[in-house]
Amino acid sequence: MTDQSALPETPANMRHVHKPLNHDSAVKHVRGTATYIDDMPEPIGTLHVVPGWARQVVRGKLTSIDLDAVRKAPGVVKVLTADDIPGVNDCSAAMGDDPVLATDEILFYGQVVFAVIASSREAGRKAALLARIEAQPTTPIITAEDAVAADITVLPDYQFRRGSPETGMTAAENVLSGVFQIGGQEHFYLEGQVAMASPQEDGGVMVYTSTQHPTEVQHTVAKVLGIPDALVVAEVRRMGGGFGGKESQANQWASLAALAAAATGETCKLRLDRDDDMIMTGKRHDFRVEWQIGHDSQGRIRAVDLNFLARCGYSADLSLGVNDRTMFHADSSYFYPDAVIRSRRLKTDTCSNTAFRGFGGPQGMLTAERMIDAIAITVGKDPLEIRQLNFYDAEHNLTPYGMPVEEHEVMHDLFGQLVESSDYWARRDEVRDFNSHNAVLKKGLALTPVKFGISFTLKHLNQAGALVHLYTDGSVHLNHGGTEMGQGLYQKVAQVVADEFGITIDKVRITATNTSKVPNTGPTAASSGTDLNAMAARNAARVIKDRLIDFLCKTHQCGAEAIAFQDNKVFVGEQQFSLAQVAKQAHLARIHLSDAGFYATPNITWDRDSAGGRPFFYFAYGAACAEVTIDTMTGEMTVDRVDLLHDVGHSLNPAIDIGQIEGGFVQGMGWLTTEELVWDEQGRLRTHAPSTYKIPAASDIPEDFNVALYQSRGNPQDTIYRSKAVGEPPVMLANAVFCAITDAVASLNPGVVPDLDAPATPEAIMKAVRSIRRAQAGSRGAAE
Template sequence: MTAPLDQSKVTAPLKHVRKPLAHDSAEMHVTGTAPYIDDLTEAVGTLHVVPGWERSAVRGKISSIDLTDVSASDGVVAVLTSEDIPGTNDCSSGFGDDPVLANGEILFYGQVVFAVVAETRDQARKAALKAKIEVAPIPPILTQEDAEAAETMVLPDYQFRRGSPETGMTAAEEVLSGSFRIGGQEHFYLEGQIAMAVPQEAGGMLVHTSTQHPTEVQHTVAKVLGVPDALVTAEVRRMGGGFGGKESQANQWASLAVLAAHATGRACKVRLDRDDDMIMTGKRHDFRVDWTIGHDGTGKIRAVDMEFLARCGYSVDLSLGVNDRTLFHADSSYFYPDAAIRSRRLKTDTCSNTAFRGFGGPQGMLAAERMIDAIAIKTGRDPLDIRKLNFYDGERNLTPYGMPVEEYAVMHDLIAQLEENSDYWSRRDDVRDFNAVNAVLKKGLALTPVKFGISFTLKHLNQAGALVHLYTDGSVHLNHGGTEMGQGLYQKVAQVVAEEFGVTLDKVRITATNTSKVPNTGPTAASSGTDLNAMAAKLAAQEIKGRLISFLCEQHQCGPEAIHFGDNKVIIGDQSYALAEVAKQAHMARIQMSHAGFYATPGITWDRESVTGRPFFYFAFGGACAEVTIDTMTGEMTVDRVDILHDVGHSLNPAIDLGQIEGGFVQGMGWLTTEELVWDEKGRLRTHAPSTYKIPTASDIPEEFNVSLYNGNGNPQDTVYRSKAVGEPPVMLANAVFCAINDAVASIAPGQIPNLDAPATPEAIMKAVRDVRSRKVFA
């Protein structure tokens, strides 16, 4: 059945892409009907697995283990130790140093020694407490200083070096130096670590896993069982948050579920409670940063020397990439003529630190901003002037690792717009006037930039696959290797596919990420989820669409330019057909309407060994202006106002992107102000619950919070619809809050650089206030 052509359909604007559409699961999220792993229907006879550990032991050799009472406890079906692992006792991401279950020694407080499998979770938890484990203690190595003294490293040192920083320091008019600490951060995802394993026929295993990296879970589980990868299927429809904490850390819990299912032949589920989750899993890497910077009389940087000492924990985990990215972002947005930027990856007897949103970039960028603030304080100039003076520009646009910053003009324009829209200079005068007449309360103001590289710095991870089917009723089945953790990836990819086929979104069926549909996937991380997976899905849709066009050209004796897709229809010349009708005709003509799309990021040439090449496809830019008030008698702090302008290229979904920017900023603000991790002298984590660890709440949100998307020319690189990544860069917008706090403290004693550590808790603020007051010079 045909209909007359509506010419407006031929040149119609984009229907789905670049629209502020709701998250695909938004309604289910707010009504509580979105099924997470713990909501899935359990098979009859499903067992529950609880990890067992020795609560009195921090580090030491295991002398004896008596699990008799555990096995005899009510409801216990099995108790597993490292001896029950049929394959390899390792759940690492690649270095072979992460045992699933402790074998002969306890490497950190909270390490899992055994696993209890019982009929109910409560029975398993009660039984796990009955273990008798004797440990010969070994003095733990806990801090960066301990590790330096003991010379314990998880990885060799690494550095970027350009020019001669020694000569540059000698030639500089003034040299400043300092040291400060940057704390770690707990992921605090709403859905804790969880996995459910269901045995399949012929030794197969289906694993429902809350992970950002289903393929790694598949590979790890197969390795632990000693079976081929093809016997294991990992699936994840959604996570209740990830933030990097489920990139590699999910491996262990999936392995425990699978080991229990293998041993019992029944479905088995692991769900960590919050305390165990926080104690047993890795955090954002914490650093000690030692820095020296040389500059001229105007504040222009001449040379830098930076050393980042990272507490990596007991194993490598993802510390190679995390620490490398710290170095990649130690320049923030500033040109360093001569530079030595070094990293030390220290091994400590604490949980193995891991990926966290920003992946080391926030720590490097914060260190750069610390140096800029120091120059401003010593020269008596405004920090924003010093920042702009040192920005990358047309003549000085090469990073310390040799990659040019082609879009420096975007950064200049964005910061200039934010400077004007936030009314920075008028507010600077207001802050100065306020501080002049207030002895107790002090205000601070800061405007800081973001330049964040987008791509995995391990080249092979920059690839993705997608599987797309067009059915004969005109509906579309969509699957890809990316995972959904609330960030809206599934929605964005669906919008792209709907746009390509010219169908309404209700025609696109989003399905769970599954390793049996799209193999060998990379992690959903490095802010590359949409760039990679949406492009793979777009290419798959284009391939199917191309086959249809070729078929229709033959059927209607026309050229491809006469065929257009839109509104669930196909327009051919002056006639309009339902897509379903075209799909049925193509099927009858034996046209393939399924395609596995594949995309590999072009132009990535980074060679880590030679420290040469191009590690990033492009940079995302942003800026934040923050105003704070501190109480110099209590250390309390409030964020009064925040203005953000962020570059996402041509946004695929402005509503989702704004949400990511707001959420990323608040999470970064928590890392830099309230979220303090505390280990005692024995290496026990003391902040392991909401009662002792403070994430931002609704009352911490700035009273005035203005967030806008930068209106530019889009991504100059050939990304999907010229968009830019948005997942991680907003975290670093929160540097403005930390710098504003530093500015408020510095106002107490002009010319004195505060010794302010991150997070800037009330205690840290009070310590910095007392310190600058002790150094205050009275006229």
């Protein structure tokens, strides 16, 4: 492990880094002046694009597409079909299996068949309903069980194996097994999928897109139009939320807008209706998990056998990385001596599931917590004891995929601190007492850990670029490949650059992510946005600053140690100048005041073929304690209290990080308690609006909600000022809520593991309550 005392601390002259500064758009958000794509002024003649789909067809071979009435409808300028695509009819992230417009068959309910270009969005929406599309129906494959029976996948099966799980299971004193259903989740971003495209000279196109991956949009649009990437510029200033739903799935809508612009020569805009958005776009992957665990009489894990059956949808999308990360996190924070972890990536006739905050990690970690709870319930111990008993430690610190857990002591310390600060053991007694005196209402309590790997497991994505200009008035232009979806990335990077130049934050001009400024960017995902882009921006700023220092050393005949940048000034020995003066002098001396910075994450060595190496640069840790009350007569549940303690290393901006922890937890809580996706037997999504899909509201947030940052000594890896990522890990803090519900139901019949699936909706809770009461009645009958 790295000697933390040997690592440099943040320079003492920092004025912005580590400070709780406002989000760069906070005031604009409150005033409603932050510009999103739908707020941008539309050029005269702007046309509107509306996707058309076969509302009466779920799955089948197309036999007839009659669009005459659509073309004749008022306001319609043109109707596009697959025959109008000059390039490749594909908007996939990698696999070439996502058509922009359907051709021979409908692959899922909601697949786009044509696009209407109209003078107004309303006219286009009305016209799209006039299409007559017929198909020869086929029986759709909807569930994981359907896909297993049909033996159909979007990607090959994959597994990790360590030791001999078969031998370990045989040698274990006790063996538990079960099947666990984990539901998906709708992204429900505030700003839906939207894009606006304007034709440019020489067949080029400018695309304003709400995406987490501008370079992929650039590449996809170029591919669809049949033009070079260099003729396409993709730009995004901010998104009204993304959560992974705009990493790959923004491609299709940007491509349709660009196709329309190319076909008409006018600016064209596409904004999905909320219902269409939910029906047409992918979700968090849902899983059927078949688990088996062997343990000794004390509850120490001996062997694990896991089979993850993921419902991926009709195409691969990002299912390779998502499912791999589920496997990477199937250990949660626990050491498995012998283990086999398998994954099947099942193909179903539903929208293609995609990235979602945590990228598969939440499903893997929740499975681990289910197994820990099962052990605790059956051996008659508190789950907290079983968790601590099985934590990684100095002797047991190797993951099933061969990466050492280098900061296991941080996990132990953080977890122990929350046990004390949440007053866990005293509250356990109170919960036990409450349950003994209440027949209908039952309380549950749980304290769960988080260990989340940070980095893209696809090695080439772990790189970033930034463009920094210093102008002669002392102001700075900042651009980088990261995208802003509300998480505060732009603000953090600006703080870093401001402190590098020793200037106030108002001197840094944050500009929209643009593929013509920083090329070949990776997606803003995997919680790596700040790690990558802040480093790239700092590298660029340092190059410019070093040029200025060299210039000043020569001009003033001094050493570099005599020069300091601070408070919008440059100090040269006893003299001081404004940065503007120095920049002006350097420009006159023909010193280059711009740099394209670059950063690549070191030490990433994952080899997927051999299933070995180091897929993550480091781990982020956290812990959550949740107390809930369930009503055993109705299944209703309230979260009474939550205590969160999270490791962000040395926080670049504590206010933003705490906001991310709160938001991530609530989003995870929604996934595990209220957000239920329902497809009918025909494959139609029935929960496609706020009226049928329940995200957490203000009333769902516990009144007693305590959040704190772990007092870290800093990231032992050489990250930006020893900070740690904070975007995705907090989602998994919500596992404590699900485990607390499990604890409450288990109190009805000690020793019996509740049959509780996720999300733990009132219906799911009632199902588990009835099941456990049946088991209780059965045991009484046998005793009599």
